[in-house]
Amino acid sequence: MTAKTVLITGANSGIGKASAIKFAREGYQVIMACRNLDKGRLVQRYIIETTKNSHVDLLELDLASLEAIRCFCNAYEKKYDRLDILIHNAAYLQHGVKEYQLSQDHIELSFATNAVGPFFLTYLLKDRLNKSDNPKILNACTVSIRHYFVKNRKIEFDNLQGEYKESRPYNTYRKYGESKMALLLLTFKMSEVLNKYGIKVNAIQIPAIKLSGDTRRQFKSIWRLSAEIQNAFGAEPETIANIYFDICTSEALNTVSGKLINNKLEVMKPSHYTYGLLQSIRQLLDMRVYPRYAEEEDNIERVWEVCRNMTETDFC
Ligand SMILES: NC(=O)c1ccc[n+]([C@@H]2O[C@H](COP(=O)([O-])OP(=O)(O)OC[C@H]3O[C@@H](n4cnc5c(N)ncnc54)[C@H](OP(=O)(O)O)[C@@H]3O)[C@@H](O)[C@H]2O)c1
Numbered sequence: 001m002t003a004k005t006v007l008i009t010g011a012n013s014g015i016g017k018a019s020a021i022k023f024a025r026e027g028y029q030v031i032m033a034c035r036n037l038d039k040g041r042l043v044q045r046y047i048i049e050t051t052k053n054s055h056v057d058l059l060e061l062d063l064a065s066l067e068a069i070r071c072f073c074n075a076y077e078k079k080y081d082r083l084d085i086l087i088h089n090a091a092y093l094q095h096g097v098k099e100y101q102l103s104q105d106h107i108e109l110s111f112a113t114n115a116v117g118p119f120f121l122t123y124l125l126k127d128r129l130n131k132s133d134n135p136k137i138l139n140a141c142t143v144s145i146r147h148y149f150v151k152n153r154k155i156e157f158d159n160l161q162g163e164y165k166e167s168r169p170y171n172t173y174r175k176y177g178e179s180k181m182a183l184l185l186l187t188f189k190m191s192e193v194l195n196k197y198g199i200k201v202n203a204i205q206i207p208a209i210k211l212s213g214d215t216r217r218q219f220k221s222i223w224r225l226s227a228e229i230q231n232a233f234g235a236e237p238e239t240i241a242n243i244y245f246d247i248c249t250s251e252a253l254n255t256v257s258g259k260l261i262n263n264k265l266e267v268m269k270p271s272h273y274t275y276g277l278l279q280s281i282r283q284l285l286d287m288r289v290y291p292r293y294a295e296e297e298d299n300i301e302r303v304w305e306v307c308r309n310m311t312e313t314d315f316c
Contacts, residue, residue: 010090018241024051033061063117073124083128088118100165114179119307139203144177148291191258200257
């Protein structure tokens with residue numbers, strides 16, 4: 001196997017699909033890790049036809065299930081002895097859901113899919129990444145983490161398995177934001193832990209992008225309008241696919257690890273703004289900074305420990 005390999009989760013839709021096309025065009029061996037194989041097969045065929053790169057593989061992966069992740073990694077290891085780039089792109093955000101949804105491992109579904117899943121997948125694939133001469137991991141974060149600029153906003157660590165589902169109303173966007181903040185915290189710790197293997201780990205802060213048809217159909221009533229507005233003004237998924245590619249391959253970012261990078265390829269920093277109305281507005285508009293909550297060691301260690309416990313691993 002000479003071509004570099006890239007594994008992209010959720011590669012059958014939106015930004016994941018656009019990224020699979022981009023990497024295929026650039027001559028990579030692309031592994032599409034998808035939950036929905038019917039949809040995945042159509043996209044796989046389309047990518048092979050349009051890019052003329054026949055090295056586009058499709059493997060089944062449900063990130064919300066630890067058992068499914070184990071099966072996926074077994075299948076991967078049988079076929080591939082190395083992994084160069086791992087992109088944690090897939091995410092669960094079910095618009096309009098009002099009830100707690102737990103995964104089969106009894107973890108709130110956003111947290112299971114968007115934080116625990118990437119953690120476990122990384123853990124199981126680290127030996128394959130270790131065989132690459134320049135391994136990279138990229139985690140798809142979002143501007144939603146900016147809600148943590150609000151003082152006292154915290155991940156509800158005591159409610160990750162729906163412990164308070166009777167008394168705390170479910171908010172799908174809040175849970176999504178929590179899971180993505182967790183993914184950012186995991187990025188920092190993964191970078192530190194995987195440094196000994198030479199694996200670089202970064203995250204990207206993705207702004208509002210045009211939504212895929214399947215995602216748009218989830219919106220009901222007034223929310224449909226917000227989706228249409230996002231579609232009218234959001235950038236194309238291809239713009240973020242190009243940024244995924246640049247973060248993982250550009251010479252300028254080659255040694256960067258443990259960072260959040262924005263959609264202008266700027267390495268972001270924890271916010272230095274003080275509290276107060278004017279400062280808060282400037283902070284919110286400054287896309288080069290992220291909430292200080294994300295740099296607090298306690299939060300980083302807590303998420304790491306939670307994921308280790310939930311997956312019963314000794315990732316260190
Ligand atoms: N679009 C935006 O405006 C925006 C903004 C900020 C951040 N982001 C982030 O960018 C990434 C891509 O977003 P997108 O809008 O391109 O997404 P999308 O079109 O909605 O696609 C989401 C992908 O994730 C997959 N997925 C969901 N649950 C899964 C599971 N349990 N196991 C495996 N795959 C699963 C979906 O698979 P199925 O086809 O099986 O459902 C689909 O392929 C996500 O991480 C998202 O949070 C997007």
